[in-house]
Amino acid sequence: MTDILSVQELSVDLGEFSLKDVSFGVPEGSYCCLLGASGAGKSVLLETIMGGFYPEKGKVFLRGKDVTSWPPEKRKLGIIFQDYMLFPHLNVFENIAFGLKGKGITRVEYEEKVRQISTQLHIQDLLHRDISTLSGGEQQRTALARALITKPEILLMDEAFSALDLLSREKMRKLVRSTIKELGITVLHVTHDSEDVWALADQVAVIHEGKLLQHGTPEEVFCCPRPGYVAGLVGARNVLRGRVEECDDMGNSVIETQGECIYSAGNWLLKGSEVISSVRPEDIMVAREEMAISSRNQIRVTITDTERRGPLVWLTGTHGKLHLHAVVTVSSYESLELDPGSEAVFIFKARAVQILEGSSGRSVDLPSSIPDCVSVEDI
Amino acid sequence: MEKMGIPLGKTSLEMGNRIFRAALGGITVLFSGLLIWSVLSLLLMPEGEEIIESALSSEMIYSVQLSLMTSLLSVIIVMFLAVCIGYVLARFHFPGHHLLRTIVDLPMAFPELVLGLCLLLLFGHGPLGDWLKGMGIHVVFSKWAIVIAQVFTAAPYAIRVVYGTFRGISPRYELVARSLGCSQMKAFLRVSVPMARGGIFAAAVIAFARCMGCFGTVLILAGGTRMYTETLPITLYLNISYGNLAMAMTSGIILISISLAAIIVFEMLNNEVVL
Incomplete structure (x- = not known):
């Protein structure tokens, strides 16, 4: 797929917010999320792509054309802001029809277009309402209708769901997903909410302090986040630094970390190399005793901390210097009596160990025989 | 307090708060009372018949008509300038931005007489005045001078209000409008100006009140010629000089009524204005 939008070494300095040498591309027809915390520079990047700010350095390309110096009205981009x-x-109708006026189409034609898009977004009964009387979700749908009615080549969304309550947010995600798919519009969506990424995106770029840190599919970024900021942002809680003690040509290995051995599978590592690995808390099963199952990683820990978050309880288990986080349901927490100070076993599969950094590569990339590798059985 | 041997108990705290509130309240009531008294003394002093007679005199009718006509024309000019300059100051960042703001605000800090003197030099004997004379336009001591004096006096106030209003409107509205195909000018006319209409109207009200009450600048630039460049404040001044108290008070009452109406309208619109 070719990139409909690409930015190259974009740098913007607004004093409070800045971007530094940001480069990435958005394939045509894709839904790309820019993920980052507040103040990361996401909105500045979006407004620069829109033409609101002129970059000090770098270029913005749309369909291969350099549009860096184009005014916003020539770029054919739609934008929806958080508020x-x-x-x-103007009332709802006039807001939606705003972009059609002065485009040489008759009133009957644009009334028909407004009717179509408002029906699609379920706001056909709100057309004569004042903006101030709308709920957050209704305002959101009106903004979406206004942006989509001009058929932009790319829709830019800036924290578009942040002001909505949880229920409205889920409804809007479904509505946006179906509408965007139907219209075949490319989307670049700035968000700090990883749920938006999982629910909507097929591409994600992580931005922090004005720098692009990682770019890929949600699976790539969430399952193999770069260590440090990206890993923290996407919830890689159990980040372990260690050394590969043993490995084989099947992709199995043993990693020594904090005095414990962790079994890893599907990661072709080199013996003796330093690696940073991660196990997602939701991939860890918690039991009172070791279990006779295929999962090789069974670590006896002492529960040192618990934190209830809605229907889930986050546990911190400690074994020597090793600290691991796991998550269980409230009922499991109560039935297993996992209060602080109690003993438990954290169980996870070797395949749940993700390598964030280290000497790794797919088997096809490796030579047929790897020196210094020994077979690790039954991982 | 404990070091001083006086325990800071609940009672002493309450007493301190009461004294503080009473002092602030007293100052407010005293000043407001004096202000109301001074206005009432103007309204209550003259006889009703004298007021009516003065109000219907040819001099007063001329003065009111001239004041209204020049003020309305001035307000149109002032608001055009205020919307343009207020928008430039609120939206564009350029070297000398702060300097321009200060320059625009300068006439507010000037005594009106000094401003009038500056304008007299500019339009009288300066290159601009000579050029205008060459074109056959005699500004100084004419009715045009009243308009110029009013514009320069009222514009800074209006610019300040309009600037504050545009600053309170997120530039993202314009970016959205431009994403929908509007040029910068169309976005300004279709979005920014309608959204700022409350502030623009409030600025116009303030400007009108300032134009109607403009005295020192008008006196210096237009001269206080009876029945020619005689606006309401000039009527008040001339009649005080002649000892005609009824005429002076009548013009004072008309000016106060216009100012009060302007303040009421401004307060009603004030919620929409971000100063």
Whole structure:
């Protein structure tokens, strides 16, 4: 797929916020999320792509054309902000029809277009309402209708669901997903919420302090995040630094970390190399005793901390210098009596160990025989 | 307090708060009372018949008509300038931005007489005045001078209000409008100006009140010629000089009524204005 949008070494300095040498591309027809915490520079990047800010360095390309110096109205991009920016002096109909006026189409034609898009977004009964009387979800749908009615080549969304409550957010995600798919529009969506990424994106770029740290599919970024900021942002809680003690040509290995041996599978590592690995808390099963199952990693720990978050309980288990986080349901927590100070066993599969950094590569990339590798059985 | 041997108990705290509130309240009531008294003294002093007679005199009718006509024309000019300059100051960042703000605000800090003197030099004997004379336009001591004096006096106030209003409107509204195909000018006319209409109207009200009450600048630039460049404040000044108290008070009452109406309208619109 070719990139409909690409930015190359983009640098913007607004004093409070800045971007530094950001480069990435958005394939045509894809839904790309820019993930980052508040103040990361996501909105600045979006507004620079839109044409609101002129970059000090770098270029913005749309369909291969350099549009860096183009005014926003020539770029054919739609934009939705977190607070929607609906024009308060116009009603819902006038807001949606705003982009059609002066385009040489008759009133009957644009009324038909407004009717179509408003029906698609379930706001056909709100057309004569004042903006101030709309709920957050209704405002969101009006903003979406206003942006989509002009058929932009790319829709830019800036924290578009952040102001909505949980229920409205889920509804909007479904509505956006279906509408975007139907219209075949490319989307670049700035968010700090990883749920948006999982629910909507097929591409994700992580941005921090104005720098692009990682770019890939959600699976790539969430399952193999770069150590440090990206790993923390996407919830890689059990980040372990260690050394490969043993490995074989099947991709199995033993990693020594904090005095414990962790079994890993599907990661072709080199013996003796330093690696940073991670196990997602939700991949760890918690039991009171070791279990006779295929999972090789069974670590006896002492529960040192518990934290209830809604229907789940986050546990911190300690074994010597090794600290691991796991998550269980409240009922499991109560039935297993996992109070602080109690003993438990954290169980996880060798395949649950993700290598964030280290000498690794797929088997096809490796030579047929790897020196210094020994077979690790039954991992 | 404990070091001083006085325990800071609940009672002493309450007493301190009461004294503080009473002092602030007293100052507010005293000043407001004096202000109301001074206005009432103007309204209550003259006889009703004298007021009506003065109000219907040819001089007063001329003065009111001239004040209204020049003020309305001035307000149109002032608001055009205020919307343009207020928007430039609120939206564009350029070297000398702060300097321009200060320059625009300068006439507010000037005594009106000094501003009038500056304008007299500019339009009287300066290159601009000579050029205008060459074109056959005699500004100084004419009715045009009243308009110029009013514009320069009122514009800084209006610019300040309009600037504050545009600053309170997120530039993202314009970015959205431009993403929908508007040029920068169309986004300004279709989005920013309608959204700022409350502030623009409030600025116009303030500007009108300032134009109607403009005295020192008008006196210096237009001269206080009876029945020619005689606006309401000039009527008040001339009649005080002649000892005609009823005429002076009548013009004072008309000016106060216009100012009060302007303040009420401004307060009603004030919620929409971010200063």
